[in-house]
Amino acid sequence: MEIKHNELSFQLMVEATPTALIVVNNYGKIAYLNNFSEKLFLYKKNELIGQDIGILIPQNKSSNHPAYIKEFFVNPKSRQMGENRELYALKKNGVTFPVEIGLNPLVTVDGTLVLAAIIDISDRKKADEQFRLVVESAPNAMIMVDNRGLIIMINKQTELLFGYSRDELIGQKMELLVPDRFKENHSNHRTSFYKKPTSRAMGAGRDLFALKKDGIEIPIEIGLNLIPKKDSQFVLASIIDITERKKNEEAFKEYTKSIEHKNQELEQFTYIASHDLSEPLNSIQGLISLIMDDEENNIDENLIVKLNFMDQSVTRMKELIKGLLDYARLGKNVESVEVDFNLLVKNVLSDLESSIKKHEANIIVENLPKIKAYELEIHLLFQNLISNAIKYRNSTIPPKIHISAKHVNNLWQFAIRDNGIGIPLDQKDKIFLLFQRLHARNEYSGVGIGLAHCKKIVELHNGNIWADSEVGKGSIFYFTLAVK
Missing domain, CATH: 1.10.287 (Helix Hairpins)
Structure with missing residues (x-):
């Protein structure tokens, strides 16, 4: 009864498995198959039991199959069938399809049998083919490498870039394309990558070089992408020749x-x-x-x-x-120091006190930051901009000047707003050039260098300066200073 119970348990497990399972004897005859096998091959059980397994093998693939069966029974052990070969099966309607087959020996009272687990990999094959087409059509050289560093796939651009044919590269170590002086560390970099695999640029902060078939080295950029496949992980390397760059x-x-x-x-x-x-x-x-x-x-x-x-x-x-x-x-032999801009502007206003009083200027200063800068140059910058705001005032009302700053990304953006005469739209891009004057000397004094000074000072601090203005209503001069 125990044997029958075991046989019944085995049959129930086989029938419940969502994989095609077929039992074959040492003569290559089908002894048993489950329901999923019927669905996969479109045969009824009574049509297959007792038949040669070759009925499920395409004719052009069946000639060597008896020898494979004989070889298996000489040394029966669990393994993958047709390793490194593409396997195909045949449906009752004549359609062939790609498969994976796992072989497992079954020891019974009637002798040793083989249990074949058959998986239809048509969808996987389609996905692989689509992936291959994408890789092949890529504008860059694409190389897929396994965890041993062996090249298993390349595209046409790889052949064109390195001068090797596809057959010359497939199965070769990736080091074939690495200059001699870098080969020693290349395997260590690969091992390091597989310990913490992520899609990223290779060799960040280092100059990378590759070796062509003719011995010429070329500078390259490499992007690494992890490709999970079956039970392994592969790396797809996108390689760009940056010689021209x-x-x-x-x-x-x-x-x-x-x-x-x-x-x-x-x-x-x-x-x-x-x-x-x-x-x-x-x-x-x-x-x-x-x-x-x-x-x-x-x-x-x-x-x-x-x-x-x-x-x-x-x-x-x-x-x-x-x-x-x-x-x-400007900028000669200077050193940046931490500058309290509130105190600096206060000193500038003290220097301009007589002009401020004379023209009854109202100056409002918001809380300004402390940042590292070239202090004397920044003093001159504010002095020029505030002096201009007073000089180019509206004759009918006292000057009103508002000074503020705000943090924008990694910069401080300052604004000096006035209610003066404004700047014509067609002159806004010219005012920061040397010797640019918008008015006659008998109207406003000056030599046309002040704003050029301002531009150079701001650029010394890796910043920019610009103006928004409306004639008759005033101007806003903006400038940015990098945070050091």
Whole structure:
């Protein structure tokens, strides 16, 4: 009774399994199959029991099958059938489909049998084929590697990039494409990746290189993506040749160095030329003053007017030269310190006290931050912007100036708002250039350097400066300073 009970239990378990199960004897004859096998192969049980298992194998795959059965029964053990081979089965209606088959020996009183568990992998095959097509159509070289570092799939772009054919790469170690000086550590990097596998860029912060078949090294970028498959994990590497980008980056670096060098030369020239020009101008102005003092009673009024005009012109020239000298010195030998902007603006307003009182300016300062900056340059920045807000005032009402700041992302954004004459829309992009004047000298004094100073100071702090304005209603000057 125990044997019958065991046989009954076995039959119940086999029938309840949602997998096609077929029992085959050592002659290759079907001894038993479950209900799921009927659904899969479209046969009734009585149509298959006693038949050769070859009835379920496509004709072009069946010639070697008797030898495989004989081989199994020589050494019967649980294993996967047809490892590294594609297996196909045949339905009653003549349709073939891909399968996976697990073989398990069954020892019975009638001898050893084999239990074949058959899984239809058509859907998986379709998914694999779609995946293969996606990889094949990718614009970058794509290489799939297993956890041993063996290449199991590549696309056409890989062949074009590295110069190897598909057959030359499949089954090879990934190190084939790695320059000799990096091979030693490559396997360690792979082991490290599998310990904590995540989709990411490979070699962040390092320059990566690959080796082509012809021995040429190329700079590359690699993206790693984990691909779960069956009971294993694979890595799909997307490889981009960045040779042209590297060339462009190097060219840009050289160009930037050249520009920086020329800027340094220009600033040095500006400094020297401005300094050398100051001396003769001082002499001219001194001579004018001497003539007017010594010959005061002997000079007619027409000549006095001309001398005064010359003196004013020389004064403007000296102011211009001083502005150029100050501009050239900006950012030279400076060190950033923590600046209390409330105290700094208070000092600026103290410097401008006479102008503020004269024009009855109302200045409101909100609470400002403490950040690291170049203190003298920032002092000049606020002095220029506040002076301009007072200078370019509306003649009918006293100047009203509002100073504020707010934190935006990783920057401090400052705003200086006034109720002055405003800036025409077509001039907003020009006001920060050197020597740009929007008004005649007899209307507003100045040499057109102040806002250029402001722009350079802000850029020294990795920031930007811009203005919003409406003619007749006032302006808002914004600038940002990086948080250091």
